[in-house]
Amino acid sequence: xxxxxxxxxxxxLCTFSSAAETPDIDQIVDTHxxxxxxxxxxxxxxxxxxxxxxxxxxxxxxxxxxxxxFDAWVSVSHLRFGPSEQSNRAFALAFWPDTRGVxxxxxxxxxxxxxxxxxxxxxxxxASVAARGFYALEFLLYDPAFADQTTADxxxxxxxxxxxxIERNAAAILSDWRTGYADLMRQAGQNxxxxxxxxxxxxxxxxxxTGLEFTSDMRLGRPMGTxxxxxxxxxxxxxxxxxxxxxxxxxxxTRDLARLLSDGDATLDAAFARSLQLANDLNDPVFAGVSTxxxxxxxxxxxxxxDDIRALVATQLGPKLGVAAGFNSLDGD
Amino acid sequence: MPDRRSFLVGLLAIGSFSQATWADVGDPxxxxxxxxxxxxxxxxxxxxxxxxxxxxxxxxxxxxAAAHPMRPLVVAFARRPGTFAxxxxxxxxxxxxxxxxxPGHHFSGHGLFSADGKLFFTGENDFENAQGKIGVWSLRxxxxxxxxxxxxxxxxxxxxxxxxxxxxxVIANGxxxxxxxxxxxxxNISTMRPNLTYLTLDGxxxxxxxxPPEIHKNSIRxxxxxxxxxxxxxxxxxxxxxxxxxxxxxHRRGGSLMFHEMSNDVQRNMRGYAGSIAFSGDxxxxxxxxxxxxxxxxxxxxxxxxQTIREPDVCGVAAQGKGFMFTAGTGHAFTIQTGLTPPPTRxxxxxxxxxxxxxxx
Numbered sequence: 001x002x003x004x005x006x007x008x009x010x011x012x013l014c015t016f017s018s019a020a021e022t023p024d025i026d027q028i029v030d031t032h033x034x035x036x037x038x039x040x041x042x043x044x045x046x047x048x049x050x051x052x053x054x055x056x057x058x059x060x061x062x063x064x065x066x067x068x069x070f071d072a073w074v075s076v077s078h079l080r081f082g083p084s085e086q087s088n089r090a091f092a093l094a095f096w097p098d099t100r101g102v103x104x105x106x107x108x109x110x111x112x113x114x115x116x117x118x119x120x121x122x123x124x125x126x127a128s129v130a131a132r133g134f135y136a137l138e139f140l141l142y143d144p145a146f147a148d149q150t151t152a153d154x155x156x157x158x159x160x161x162x163x164x165x166i167e168r169n170a171a172a173i174l175s176d177w178r179t180g181y182a183d184l185m186r187q188a189g190q191n192x193x194x195x196x197x198x199x200x201x202x203x204x205x206x207x208x209x210t211g212l213e214f215t216s217d218m219r220l221g222r223p224m225g226t227x228x229x230x231x232x233x234x235x236x237x238x239x240x241x242x243x244x245x246x247x248x249x250x251x252x253x254t255r256d257l258a259r260l261l262s263d264g265d266a267t268l269d270a271a272f273a274r275s276l277q278l279a280n281d282l283n284d285p286v287f288a289g290v291s292t293x294x295x296x297x298x299x300x301x302x303x304x305x306x307d308d309i310r311a312l313v314a315t316q317l318g319p320k321l322g323v324a325a326g327f328n329s330l331d332g333d
Numbered sequence: 334m335p336d337r338r339s340f341l342v343g344l345l346a347i348g349s350f351s352q353a354t355w356a357d358v359g360d361p362x363x364x365x366x367x368x369x370x371x372x373x374x375x376x377x378x379x380x381x382x383x384x385x386x387x388x389x390x391x392x393x394x395x396x397x398a399a400a401h402p403m404r405p406l407v408v409a410f411a412r413r414p415g416t417f418a419x420x421x422x423x424x425x426x427x428x429x430x431x432x433x434x435x436p437g438h439h440f441s442g443h444g445l446f447s448a449d450g451k452l453f454f455t456g457e458n459d460f461e462n463a464q465g466k467i468g469v470w471s472l473r474x475x476x477x478x479x480x481x482x483x484x485x486x487x488x489x490x491x492x493x494x495x496x497x498x499x500x501x502x503v504i505a506n507g508x509x510x511x512x513x514x515x516x517x518x519x520x521n522i523s524t525m526r527p528n529l530t531y532l533t534l535d536g537x538x539x540x541x542x543x544x545p546p547e548i549h550k551n552s553i554r555x556x557x558x559x560x561x562x563x564x565x566x567x568x569x570x571x572x573x574x575x576x577x578x579x580x581x582x583x584h585r586r587g588g589s590l591m592f593h594e595m596s597n598d599v600q601r602n603m604r605g606y607a608g609s610i611a612f613s614g615d616x617x618x619x620x621x622x623x624x625x626x627x628x629x630x631x632x633x634x635x636x637x638x639x640q641t642i643r644e645p646d647v648c649g650v651a652a653q654g655k656g657f658m659f660t661a662g663t664g665h666a667f668t669i670q671t672g673l674t675p676p677p678t679r680x681x682x683x684x685x686x687x688x689x690x691x692x693x694x
Contacts, residue, residue, distance in 0.1 A: 329646055
């Protein structure tokens with residue numbers, strides 16, 4: 001009898017605790033995903049409007065609109081699943097890293113030929129993803145080589161086409177979320193895409209861990225290169241001075257998701273706070289300092305602090321959400 | 334890493350080695366890398382029964398291995414992306430030679446011996462140029478040295494096998510660009526183009542196939558070859574997981590790549606990731622493991638679905654008897670013969686990704 005009671009208690013405890021560990025998917029969708037994409041669409045509309053009004057290079061309104069819309073993208077850029085992956089939308093918004101310099105090459109070819117791909121938005125949507133999105137726009141707005149190469153008219157049309165394409169892509173992602181994907185996640189357990197709340201939570205867990213990995217390996221790892229061969233020219237969007245800003249924005253966004261997934265776990269949140277503090281203290285907006293020992297040390301400390309968050313996510317949050325940590329399944333090959 | 338003296342002794346030892354055969358090390362049927370909870374990493378020989386026949390410590394986590402067709406020699410690769418492999422004498426456990434990737438190259442973790450055992454081929458990533466290479470090494474005298482390298486015909490080569498004609502290599506070019514500055518980060522998913530390439534031993538490309546454009550993110554990673562030249566292909570999906578494309582394909586030279594859809598349920602449960610692939614001993618079936626889905630799938634040789642096996646962290650698979658031998662990260666090793674699943678042999682070792690058969694010639 002005593003054994004039976006003990007078993008019953010264990011069962012109740014287990015059920016209770018596993019229920020408590022399943023995050024509130026509705027809340028993540030309603031406070032994290034949808035507002036993020038709504039903001040992106042709204043600011044992308046502003047960007048199109050600014051480009052249409054005055055596409056000259058010294059137009060501060062256009063540059064501000066570029067920064068604001070880009071900020072909104074970086075803040076949702078970790079949500080790489082579902083609507084953002086349809087028709088390569090996320091890549092068309094953000095083609096980076098560009099290890100072979102395809103973006104400037106494709107833009108140059110387009111400009112040299114005055115390619116009529118700009119005729120309609122639908123035709124432009126068939127152009128290479130490397131010549132679309134925020135990273136292509138940065139070259140046109142901030143790289144002097146492009147200002148010199150092109151006639152003002154064609155450059156202007158290209159800027160407007162890219163802005164409108166960004167807006168259309170962002171709107172398509174938001175529309176897919178509103179008209180179906182949000183419900184798939186809210187009603188996890190009642191559909192084949194997400195067969196339980198846990199599966200929906202695991203999807204967000206993947207977004208969190210790959211978002212942190214991208215920031216560590218790409219946004220910081222690429223400019224760091226190796227000690228003997230630092231690569232400051234590989235810093236993300238350095239021409240418009242946004243490299244560190246992307247790290248901060250992505251940390252803020254993933255911190256919000258981590259809070260929602262972990263039910264406000266204090267240790268995890270403190271790890272994010274530490275990284276954000278290091279990022280805010282780093283007086284090096286495009287990581288130019290990676291070429292000096294001291295500068296490199298500071299960027300490395302920031303990267304290490306993000307890797308510390310990743311370790312917490314993998315070893316503490318992962319098991320809570322039932323993400324397997326097998327010898328082979330975790331290794332990848 | 335051996336010191337210089339033991340390294341030289343090793344080089345000398347290979348001279349007195351010519352008579353040694355696999356029988357001298359307990360006639361293992363397979364080799365596999367593994368981790369022991371207390372003793373670190375090893376390369377182990379396994380008998381048909383799943384029992385361990387030899388155990389050689391490794392300095393770090395291993396990956397796949399390649400077994401010499403005659404002598405009891407194994408090349409053990411470091412976990413990818415690695416720059417070194419070791420040639421091990423399975424009798425003494427001695428490292429006969431260290432095989433170092435040339436500067437700017439990483440080993441893919443897979444390699445193969447020529448049928449006469451005199452040449453060794455390694456899959457390599459020439460990462461500064463984002464080109465796949467096959468390194469060629471000579472084992473002709475008493476040492477192993479690099480003699481050549483040629484293009485693998487794509488980016489990110491991974492697994493490679495010798496075709497039954499013994500004159501052709503088939504290689505899985507996974508299509509994914511990586512660079513050591515960025516860990517294992519994948520740099521070109523939006524534009525990746527994996528392929529299956531056949532080359533002569535001199536590096537001449539004789540045949541090449543890509544997945545259709547709508548599944549260009551289906552990375553071709555691991556291969557198995559049947560005696561009649563049928564190639565079975567296991568892929569890893571790099572796109573959105575809700576797309577769930579087929580992860581199994583077959584190919585016969587002169588034909589086109591055939592992807593084999595399984596039921597929505599099975600493909601969903603595999604989680605876009607196939608770990609290893611093998612033909613059954615009688616050649617009538619194909620097994621694909623899906624460690625992220627904690628399962629393996631057995632189809633017929635035409636990829637027609639299928640029997641599924643639930644097994645946590647199962648990844649290694651090779652032919653055994655008429656059926657298969659599987660290994661898992663949990664330490665389990667088990668066989669499946671015509672639907673029967675006898676209880677697994679349990680080991681304290683966590684079996685690593687691949688169970689490599691020793692194909693004696």
